[in-house]
Amino acid sequence: MTAPDTTEGDLMTQATVVESGPAAEPVADAHPEDVLVLHDVRIHDDLSDTELVHGVSLRLGRGRVVGIVGESGSGKSLTCRAVLGILPDLIEVSGGSITLLGRDAATFTRQDWTAVRGAGVGAVFQDPASYLNPSIPVGKQLREVLRVRGGLSRKDAHRRAVELFDAVHLRDPERVYRQYVHELSGGMLQRVLIAIAISLDPEILIADEATTALDATVQAEILDLLAELTERLGLALVLVSHDLAVVAQLCDEVLVLRDGHVVEQGPTARILHDPQEDYTRLLVAEHEQYGLERYLTPTGEPTRV
């Protein structure tokens, strides 16, 4: 398989083109700016012969942010994995369609998926350390991605890796480049993973519980970074969390998932201020009655001092 069409230069502003595979099939109501369209996606476990996700639909435009809120077992991670083409064995998309960058994912060959992952859609997950090799400096691991997948020379790949570390606000990027996993904090490792995820200039970034294991102040740093990247690079973001408040920070639209069903879906402000379903109301009440919001007005200003 040849590397995707990425060359030297500013990878971050360069659009990704997936060359191989059949021509894109137009989706009925898709907007040309949509980079990801899910239409009634169903996910089925062949082993137990049960449907796990019962129809998820969403549209994501360039530079937009969609949030998926749900607890473990809600199907949020399966939905992400379906978009990345990495569903576990015997679990498959059994209905509906996923349109990635204008192409129907059902038609993707293995090579298409390999090409599209990284260059079309990147991802970061909860435990960054488990995605890195502990015996190789982190910079070298990013350099290899840029060299093998991005087609850069060793020297250019090194330079680009340092630039990317700088772009995700890792202080002293040259030093981080030479460091190993055990020498970096959880927040720094997540920045390294984000640098790797955006290194091939994808259009879409999936962050699945990417800030869950981090301390509150570090979680906010990573969310701020993700927000900055969507604005600066026009990256479309799928932000997945069990915490409605995390998703509320930067999403335009929110999907509430429970037991594989979309409980409620809509603009973030509407979901937060006028939830229609009991489950969504519970998620909101959890914060309003037993959270910081008790002491804050709707504008975020303190109610009393």
Next chain:
Amino acid sequence: MSEPRPILEIEGLDVAFGRGPARKEALSGATLSLLPGEAVGVIGESGAGKSTLARAVLGLAPVTAGSVRVVGRDVARLSRRERREFGRSGVAQYVFQDPLRSLDPDQTVQAAVAEPLEIRGELNRAEIAAAVRAQFAAVELDESLLDRFPAQLSGGQRQRVAVARALVTAPRLLLLDEPVSALDSANRVRILQLLERLRATTDITLLFISHDLGSIAGVTDRTIVLHDGRIVEDGPTARVITAPEHPYTRLLVGSAPTLTSGAADRAVRARLRAELAAAQRSLAEAAT
């Protein structure tokens, strides 16, 4: 007797792990006091000293200076026999994040809740059975679950069993270390409601340790902020959240995800981070 005696009184507590060059101060000069009926939250990030503080209250931390008095007893300096007696009394009880680790997998949940009473040995069999059933009702667990093993319950049910076991001896002090962090929304709300009810009906004293300012806001009336092994702030929860004083607390409050804040806060957080960094620099300079 005008002033009520504190339930928990920690004075000038230093705890250090390791020796020689590997020695690390986990807590430095911690001083705090909990009066009967108070619910006090302890917040801080990993490595700030939260778990060390919990271990110190349990009498399990290598205390190098200071004292930890639980209902008048210095738990840092108990003999083995005294520690056993103190444990049996059930005056101070504990609930941790993961009930699977604090409940015996080979014991039915009924036996688990009955055990502290059996160890104390003051009640007969029928009285213990009645107390267990009453405690089950108090934490809203169905009696049909009494004969189950921990693995046969959901995470939320297990945590309520852990709370029932902790409360069955009617403790004066309940230490909760991240009690709702592993739970889903419905179960989190349930545990927090349960604690609220408990406070309304008894004069139990709560020490609620968490990395999540949100759940601390939900149940406490006072909040202690730990940073780098030191207590940097101790005040009414409402004041700590609405008018935080220490640069770390200001950043923490500014970083907490809420339904109300939005992208506009990014610039504010950047400023708060710079202020905390500056404060730490000047602290380091003062130390040298």
